[in-house]
Amino acid sequence: MKHCEISIVIPVLNEEETLRELYKRLISILEKEMKISYEIIFIDDGGHDTSWNIIESLHTENSRVKGIQFSRRFGHQYALKAGLDYAKGKVLVSMDADLQHPPEVIHDLYKKWKEGYQIVQALRKDTKGESKLKKMTSTCFYHLLNFLSDIQIEPGSSDFRLLDRQVVDELKRLNERQLFYRGLIQWVGFKHYSLLYIADKRFSGSTKYSFSKMMSFALDGIMSFSTKPLRIAIVLGCIVSLFAFFNIIYALFAHFVYQRTVPGWTSILISVLLLGGIQLITIGIIGEYVGKLYIENKKRQNYIIQETIE
Template identity: 40%
Template sequence: MSIVVPVYNEQLNIEKFYTEATKAVQNLDMEYEIIFVDDGSRDATPLLLSRLTQQDEHVRALLLARNFGHQLAITCGMDHARGDAIVTMDGDLQHPPEMIPQLVQYWREGYDVVQTIRKDTKGVGFLKRQTSKWYYRLLNALSPVHIAPGGSDFRLIDKRVLATFKLFREHDRFIRGMIDDIGYKQKTVDFVAPPRFAGKSKFSVRKMLHFALDGIMAYSKIPLRISFYAGLVSAFLSVLIILHALYSSAVGSAAPGWTTVIVVICILGALQLMFIGIVGEYIGRIFEEVKQRPLYWLRAELGGRGEPEERNR
């Protein structure tokens, strides 16, 4: 089994996570490896990972050359995983390591994907709960791929699923949607996420908005269609305003027209800018894909295979 753990500035959580994860898998009667993927940390995280790889041959560390983001860090770990079953989870202990044996049990029963569903997160405020709930409603309304509300990147997948996942090489990744889209025999497991063991979440508002946008843009063309239909509605309203202006002029009750002109300009200008932005998002993603750059590159690989080595993917 391979356990893939993306980390970014998690020096306060690394050793605790390692202890808890090792305790959870030692009695499973299977070989295992813990793959930490350092996503360009600026604290002591790489140093701690280096020590762990020297102390325990089950630990590997992939050090990315810079910060590529959570989803690409997970992808890097999955690309390098060698297990028959691959578990992905965060290293802040909000994905409880003690659940790993339960995921493995369902895998042994024949499930190819065992997906955890976060029913609640201790210590999270009302606003974040509500925005998360409405985001998944919006995403499922726009996308043909259903994603379970509360879905997380804490899951187990079979090596057959991993082989299929590796065929998907787009840069703007929404792995929750990708795994659901791949199919195979799936099982869901509910859990309540505990508070972070230490430190603060690295998901800023900007990162969360970008992640949410990736989820919508990656699996839906509906925003483009909304743009088209809104354009039609806008054109229809413009015709009505023109007819109203002509009628007012014909009966001699026309006002100077300043208000009407300003309203029309504001409405049409706002619609145009908004939909140009939507089209621009899609064009920008096309631009990124056609360059065919590697998804990530490593500055070092520690543990498991001896000497550090340079790798690009």
């Protein structure tokens, strides 16, 4: 392809029921409305349905549809990285395959890029049919992330965004193994704009992000961009040490002045359990950081490709 204006990067995990509808809506917006040169890159993240066969079929119909198939499941962030590594467009748009990210918003993102913005973040204002529990967990995710991290991510952010080629090239230069693009996008800087949109309901299937996966994702973001958890552990240690110091003074005073031993086993039990709990939490926090350093030090590649369609 001699010239490509826009690359659409779409991680795919068992989305056989949505791919053709997604493709249909993308073609409508890119060819009929925007009328620009494009490529659509689907990254199959080790799924077990017929998604890859559908991607092959779409390529047969349209050579501008490309595909990358991982040898196993490496994760959504690594699928995004593969898309960034292979995209050739002057501008790149990343989005999910479940049609909660409306393809029609791409034109609005592109217009903002034409105005000079190098990063245009699609910011979810609301989601059609979203439960109160889902909204609550999403809100908790961003509050926890922003409280414990040194970067600030706007609530409603996702991996639905437009990136200028200069931004893409800078992201490709990063060699991190623990990827968290929502944080990296904030870290690299550049001229940024947030565009509000209403997210659609899932076209089919169920979400791939359970509450436990969201928490794990939050921890990755926190530990990738902040040492604040370690500082919190230090503060807790100082508070407990201060409490223990005053308790020791009280015990000595009671023994030598009042000539009696501090009575009761309850206070001892509470002190031991409290101190032990804080020690375990602190060791766990340190262990998380050490574990991530261990993984980074191995310098393994972020993903392995089994097959490509170009």
